[in-house]
Amino acid sequence: MTLQALEKRAAALWHRLEPPAAPLTAVEVARAGGLEPDPWQRRVLESEAPQMILLCSRQSGKSTTTAALAMHATLYRPPSLVLCLSPSQRQSVELYRKCMQLFRALGEPVAPVIQTRLELELANGSRLVALPSGESKIRGFSGVDLLLCDEASRIPDALYQSVRPMLAVSGGQLVLLSTPFGKRGFFHHEWTEGGASWERTKITAHDCPRISAAWLAQERATIGDWWFSQEYLCSFEEAEDQLFHDHDIDAAFSDTIAPLWAPEAMQP
Template sequence: MPSRTADDLLYAADPVIWCREILGFFPDSWQCDLLRSRSRKIILNCSRQSGKSTTCAALGLHESIYRRPSFGLVVAPTQDQSSELMMKFDEFRSAVELPSDYLSTDTKLAVKFANGNRFVARPGSEKSARSFSAVTLLLEDEASRVLDDLYNSVRPMLAVSNGRHILMSTPFGKRGHFFKIWSEERDLWQWFEIPAEKCPRITKEFLEEEQRTNPWFEQEYHCVFMDSEGSIFSSDLFRSLANPAVSVLKL
């Protein structure tokens, strides 16, 4: 481990200060709340390009350096998507002065530190992800597109470690575990809803143009779960058919 100076102790205690002074990353207000949170279950329903993956990459690096044991695992629908978060992790890592022998393994999809901590990115395959155990930080990127089989297979990895699970995504229709958690189980999670207007890097002019031309505008930028494209009947109608007490049709 790096020597623990007074500054280092401060950085260990407050990841936001560490991000600003070491990484040169200045988090937005909601990102500060996320970085400082110790909740075990967090769900992020965010606009595109709001900075959710960047924040979680910084969080993963902070825990890899300052918490032990730490095993961060990234899962996503595809290897390209999990690799993207790993790339952000590596970019931040290059800003940190670590001893030359501090890394024992370093590949495009896995880093093992000399203190035994690991940070690994895996593609969206239930078979390729289920072999891990004792995960302390499980990051599920683009969670609205992650198959339920993968979600169900990675959850037990947190059982012994009592690890943390962070779901982050933009909505993708009224389906899957991300929608179910957001619509029915949100009280069990610390939740963040971040529309595009909360991201100072997205301009008003860009959003005005997108609103006129992008049919998925509300879903992509305002965190709204839309019915799947091409659906003849709405998901609300199907729920009403399953439960006669619910009425959505007005004649």
């Protein structure tokens, strides 16, 4: 065992000997990061709903809120397995970084046993793992206590279907957070037709006290109504020049029809 590994193990044992600090609420975890949660953020942080959808404007604070949820479960509901799923490596790193900022702001109240660029394992038995949707080891997880799907409208449907069962036995909480991305995919489906089992929160840019009306007017003039409605007004928009509806295009795809040419036959 290396000296570094020994030091980590010693730190973990030392933390176990110390009397545990009184657990914080998720709202208090968010406050430790130096911000006062908006009323909607507080509702989300205090919610016990097993399934939540946050349909929120760009920059409204959805990642910050769920990072506090993740860190709260990791620290104060041990042993928890928390998965943060994002469409890309960059977004996974970003969400994980927000979690780690909170961890440090709280003074690392539980010793880390493993700490990498995308994973934190603590001496209390909890694990927090951030994964991009292309990651092959995603399907290997089970018994997940909290599953966050950041930018969920851009996560492939097949992946969503394959991660949902990870909550089956644990009864863990599922949170989808995103801006919209067309009238297609599981995010749109769960929002519009997912039924009463979801707690839904919709926050447009006008609801966010940190985004000024003047800035929004400027942004609308710059990016145009279509993008503005999607990014800031939480509107599920179809492409302006689209001949067919999204759901008709989706319905035209089939897994049961073999391709006319095998992919390798198409190589030059």
